[in-house]
């Protein structure tokens with residue numbers, strides 16, 4: 001026994017095993033990002049003259065700032081809808097039998113299993129002027145003229161919320177599953193009603209899941225190019241489409257690069273706000 | 288202490304519970320508990336102790352029967368309106384709240400203002416001897432300390448009944464003894480009617496005024512510790528509470544107070560009919576505790592061969608094989624120089640007194 005080597009500390013394994021991933025990351029992520037940064041620091045489309053002109057242009061242009069603002073707002077709205085709808089689903093999941101749990105998981109995952117194009121066209125069918133909603137409401141006599149649902153902020157938010165729901169629900173299910181069920185009972189036996197128990201015990205303890213879910217949903221919602229463009233139509237412009245137009249249609253690569261860098265920083269800022277909020281609420285670590 | 292209000296009485300009236308899965312967890316349990324008593328619910332794993340506790344607390348609605356606290360039938364009340372304090376086996380402290388907030392949680396739910404809450408929490412933490420821990424989080428406390436906090440949290444709502452589910456199971460032996468004494472002290476001071484669930488018979492016998500022994504969801508016996516230990520009413524109680532030798536035999540003659548039993552091991556002894564009337568010629572199981580057997584020099588008693596002797600400190604336990612091949616244990620106090628018994632020595636054994644052998648009708 002004396003000669004048997006002690007099991008090696010995990011940290012002592014060489015970093016070599018991570019090399020393939022690191023290389024992949026370097027070639028396909030870091031390098032393009034640096035190239036993007038390099039491009040964005042040129043004032044002309046041919047990328048000959050250095051300068052901060054593209055950034056200056058974006059940050060002083062009300063139109064560009066408007067697009068950025070509405071994109072960030074869109075993300076916030078989708079995240080809020082997903083949170084409000086996803087929490088009850090996750091909560092329900094932890095309180096039903098195993099058979100219902102399987103069904104719930106299946107329903108939650110369903111959007112991920114459908115092609116984005118099919119899913120988006122389904123929404124067009126549902127939300128359109130002659131779509132399912134308008135047809136139903138009209139035949140019931142609730143409305144006379146069709147509501148405008150497609151090509152509206154509302155439509156985009158609903159369609160995105162449906163797609164991103166799993167990103168919110170899955171972390172929530174995990175977080176709620178980690179809460180000791182006795183805590184519910186303890187709270188109740190101490191005289192707290194269901195709402196107090198929810199706000200004082202369940203919600204704070206599920207915060208890690210809320211933060212993770214919000215971050216994922218937010219990041220996915222603001223970058224969802226296809227859904228944004230098809231449901232939003234021509235009248236609504238969000239950052240991914242704006243970027244695409246600049247790069248592809250107008251061939252203004254430096255400006256497109258600057259847009260992506262600004263977009264990236266804005267998203268990072270929002271995400272770090274989420275994480276800071278999470279750290280400030282000392283809601284986890286126990287159990 | 289201010290809350291010496293004399294705990295309320297608790298009646299468990301013909302309670303039966305069947306889980307939706309079909310498992311019959313408790314069956315026709317009747318307990319009549321006086322205000323201020325400490326009761327132990329004792330039984331092996333899976334006998335329905337936790338189920339009964341959760342029914343009393345209101346987390347489970349029983350299939351049949353009633354729960355009466357004081358003068359009120361509480362079956363229709365949700366747990367948060369029963370004023371029943373409960374300490375969970377894993378403590379179930381709120382991990383994100385400070386110790387002080389944990390203890391004050393029940394008061395907050397009752398709308399008590401923050402200053403009062405903190406004062407009360409501090410008073411209770413002093414009571415459970417943790418006055419300096421109020422700002423810590425539960426994970427920064429040891430198991431025994433968390434246990435005390437859980438107790439303080441349950442006491443903060445001035446419950447009329449206190450329920451403890453295996454409260455000391457996770458503690459090491461010394462700490463367990465400390466906490467047992469502590470809980471008993473707090474219970475005496477506050478006078479709260481207390482129900483302790485345990486599968487540790489020593490704990491039940493030492494802490495409780497009365498012990499309810501459960502087996503397979505049924506109440507086997509409900510009586511004082513000495514009743515349960517010395518006058519067990521069923522074979523299960525006799526063998527589960529304390530150690531006991533089981534010796535099969537046949538009834539030779541019997542009346543209400545005494546039975547003459549011919550043991551298969553080969554002797555006639557007088558035993559107490561413990562589980563109801565015995566019929567002549569019927570098979571019985573006689574229970575005799577190891578400390579109630581003695582070596583006899585004459586021809587009374589039954590013969591056996593000594594197998595092994597284990598010196599256990601204050602006592603010596605001898606394993607003896609009887610004529611019918613079954614083994615019995617005999618425990619002898621170690622007074623001065625106990626007679627050394629060689630392995631293989633032939634001995635004769637007899638009960639110390641007729642009242643110390645209990646005869647139960649044999650069940651097949």
Ligand SMILES: Nc1ncnc2c1ncn2[C@@H]1O[C@H](COP(=O)(O)OP(=O)(O)OP(=O)(O)O)[C@@H](O)[C@H]1O
Nearest residue numbers: 306308310312331332333334335336337338339486
């Ligand atoms: N939620 C449940 N659904 C179905 N059956 C259950 C449930 N909880 C407990 N049971 C069953 O009911 C019986 C009693 O369980 P209970 O938890 O009350 O036992 P216990 O005496 O507390 O045991 P332990 O000492 O191991 O804690 C067991 O047979 C158990 O399998």
Ligand SMILES: [Mg+2]
Nearest residue numbers: 336337338452
């Ligand atoms: Mg139990």
